[in-house]
Amino acid sequence: MGRLQGKVALISGTGGGQGRAAALRFAAEGAIVVGCDISGEGQSETINLVRAAGGTMTGPNEGFDIATGAGAQAWIDAAIADHGRIDILYNNASAAKFAPIERMTDEEWYFTLRNELDIVFFPTRAAWPHLTRPGGVIINVGSTAGHAGSPGAGTLAHNATKGAVIAMTRQLALEGAPLGIRAVSLSPGFIRTPGTAPFLENPDIRARLVARIPLGRPGEPEEIVAAALFIASDEASFLTGTDILVDGGSLAI
């Protein structure tokens, strides 16, 4: 028996990075995974990888945007039509624009709010009625950027959205507790994914990034997913309303 045996786990952003690692691990632990990604190609690859490993995964094969009320509702409705229930909602997907305040355009600001904050709110609102029973879990991916700034990195909008995700999770936990729902945010530090790989390929940037990580290396997607698996499992039955930092010690500096 896997640690998530028979649970229906909705994971956003399964087209790559941490979302793909989550789909593979959750399915290996017995979950029925429902993914989605704005990249249809990445999502199809993940579905194939999960199935090739013997797991169960459904979700739209084409690019699917869940940062709108209608898109999120359609994703949740399809999951209910296919599987009849939702046990876990793992709000992993995001996309951000980076620029210092004086150069950040209206479009970049609103793009980041939409794809880092709306993308958590809308699926959560749509899934909420299906999660209201003992065992319902919401995992929201925050970031160390929700706790601390990054000198010279132009992360202002990203700091704002990730701080909001962490704050929103606390309130979800309070509103969910009487209904049986747990809500926890999970804040990664610097993780090696296809999106961050170019920074790591540049020796100067890599050295600067790694200097701020006491464990001396970036994290791997699987190391974030290991924490998500615990949060999603029944072993975490007393865990809610908090943020779990998985950052190689970055915020201890």
Ligand SMILES: NC(=O)c1ccc[n+]([C@@H]2O[C@H](COP(=O)([O-])OP(=O)(O)OC[C@H]3O[C@@H](n4cnc5c(N)ncnc54)[C@H](O)[C@@H]3O)[C@@H](O)[C@H]2O)c1
């Ligand atoms: N990689 C890091 O260093 C790091 C650090 C801290 C936090 N995080 C957070 O971890 C989470 C996973 O990020 P990742 O590192 O795997 O990055 P990633 O870019 O590889 O994955 C994010 C996925 O979300 C998808 N997506 C974006 N907008 C979407 C939309 N509107 N609808 C559907 N799908 C959409 C993307 O296509 C992508 O596949 C994100 O919330 C990110 O902010 C990452």
